[in-house]
Structure formats: structure tokens, C-alpha cells
Amino acid sequence: MTQLTESEPEVYQGQFGQFTITQSDRTGVLIYRTGLMVAALCFAAGSLLVLLLGNSPATLNALTPLYACFSLALGVSLVTIHIYLASLHRLLQIFWLIGSVTAGFFAVQNSEALALTIYNHPVTLLGAGFTFAALTGIYFKEAFCFNRFETKLLTPLVPVLLLGHLAGVLPVPVEKTLLAGWAILFLVFALRKAFQAIPPDIGDKSVFDYLHQQRSVEA
Template sequence: MQTIESDITTEIYQGQFGTFTITDRDRQSVIIYRSALMVAAISFAIGTIAVLSQWGNSESNNANVLTAITILYIIFSVALGIALATIHIYMAVLHRTLQVFWAIGCMSAIGFSLYYQQPIGSIVYEQPLTILGVGFTFAALTGIFFKEAFCFNRLETKILTFLVPGLLLGHLINILPQSIEAILLASWAILFSIFAIRKAIQAIPPDIGDKSVFEYLKASG
């Protein structure tokens, strides 16, 4: 994407299939996407701290931790859904697939919560097979990491693309010691936060991408 003309109000970019401009609506969608990622990263980080610190050992404190984690998971899921609604991905099929994954994961979390009558955090920890449902949400998140790694060559998203499924699979088949799971979870939270912060200070046009490609794909599809 290359700027070929500019004035006080408008920049015209040369895309692969023609020229295009970036509108205020385009910029707003990027801001919403990045804000949603930031909210998701913060809620995930706080939830991770809550899990790892345990907030004390009494039953009441543990109940408070589980309640807080449930609330944070809801915030994380909603924010991720908003990010998936506003992300710019050239392949419409991939975009829709990630949104479907997110929906399956959310419905699974609701279904398991109603079935087990427990907070989602304890369900996933005590019933690893539930990852086969809830894990779709994190598959959608991994899709974002993969897209960002591919488009922007970010080290943290390259690591997360493998770390997230690795941790979930390891917990699912029960091959990871609790100490390793804790290290991987903490690494996930840290790298996710770094990613969200770096996105917040990145120039907006690259996140919009080549709009001429979107138009071409729309016309030919």
C-alpha cells in the first residue's frame, strides 16, 4: 500500500487493484478493533493474576476468585467478539470461520456453566474435555495472532500462535505439570498485553490494509 497523492484532508493510496482512500469510518473501525483487543488483553491478564495468586487459600476467597474470573471471562469474550467483528482480513471465509469459532466457544461456555453449575474457570480446570468446546474461543483468538504475525511479523504473536494451542492441548490430554501450565499461562498474558500495547501505538492505515483487494474480492466473489 503506497500513498500517491495527499492534501490537507485526503490521502490517496495505490493498491494492488487500484487507488483508494481511507475514511473516518475505516479509522474508527481500527480504533474499535484495537480498543477491544486492549480490553480483552487486560481482562485476560487480570484473570491470570487472579488464578496464579489464588487470592488466599480460604473457601470464601476462592469463591471470590472464581466469581471474578467468570466476570473477566465474559468481558474477555465480548471484547474478542467485537475485535473479530472489526478486524480487517482479506479472506472472507477465514474471517467468518473465526467468528463462528468464537460463537461456538461462547455457546459452549454457557452450556457447560448451566450443566455443571460451576464458574467457567473451575469447569475448564477440573473438566479438561470441556476445552473441546470452550477452546473454540481461543482458536479464534489464535487466528488473530496468526493474522497479525503474518501481516506484521510480530514476534509476540508468532510465539502466541503456538503457545496458546500448546497450552490448551497440553491441559486437555493432561501432559503438562501444573508449574509448566502456570508459566505458559503467565507468558500468554504478558505477550498478549505486549501485543495489545504495540497495536495501540501502531499507525492506523496498515491495519486497514489494501482496500482495493477487498473490493476486488467482493466483486469477484
């Protein structure tokens, strides 16, 4: 991961004035990236189990804790991500909350494993799928801000796989191929973020200040 070192606040010229990048800003970015890395590793591990072992007891026993870890790590990233539009930031967090609460409900209420519940009853994606909608929001933000090829592919891939499964139109081999692609590209994304310079992830803080002032005036 990107190394965290003690340093004086750096001064930058933003669109609406000067701003500084502090140690706290850098720590927030590292937490965001760590959350993405943990989520990517959990998702890749779960995908590998599914692709290699199918719905074996060992796979089903491992998938629920892996999903819980993935969801928690994603939630941490959604708290620390920098997005200029506060309304969009809150919307992604609400999506994550809806998906997490729904998945938790299914995990507690059903006797079968969470993965089987969602796979065998695609309509559950109308609730649990909100978590992946939030993740897709991160992919879209990263594709828009940093022009990353992997997030450009992930942004349409995730809804195609989930909506295709919901509609029952994707053959199993296609679903497996898309799942493998998702896991690989997610890992590529998280690894590339780990070595990216920190300031671009913080963004132009003068824009955040300006938008905050505008909201205060309107209130």
C-alpha cells in the same frame, strides 16, 4: 490509544487501483484495537488471580465475569478486524460463536464455577476452546502481516497450553508458566497495537474490492 482526529479521506495506490481511507475506516480500526485491549486486560487480570490466589472463592467469583468481558471484547475485535479472505474471517467468527455459546452453556448448567468446570473437565475445551482458536487466528494474522515477535510466540503457545491440558501431559508448574507468558505477551501485543499507525491495519482496500467483485461474478 491511537488518537482519532477528523481528516479528509486519504488516497492510496493499491494493487488493483486507488482507494481512500475514510474516518469510518479509522474508527473501525480503533474499535478493533480497543476490543483487543479490553480482552488482554481481562485475560491478564484473570490470569493474575489464578496464579496468585489459585481457586479461592474470590478468584472463582471474579473469573466468570472477567471471561464474559474478555469474550465479548474479542467478539467485537473479530467483527472489525480486516482480513482479505472473507472465508477465514467468517471461520474465526464462527469459532468465537461456538466457544462463547459452549462456555455460556457450561456456566448456566453447572453448579460449580465456569473456570473449575473447564479446568477439572478438560474435554470441555473441545467446545469452549474454539474461542481461543479464534484468538489464535488473530495472533497468526498479526504475526503474518506485521512480523510481531509476541504474536509469533503466542501462535504456538496457546494451542500448546490448551491441547497439553486437554491431553493431561503438562505439569501444573509448566501450565502456570505458559499462562503467565500468554498474559504478558497478550498485553504487549495489545499495547503495541495501540501505538501502531492506522493504515496498515486497514490494508489494501483495492484487494477487498477485487475479491468482492470476483465473488459477485462467481455467484
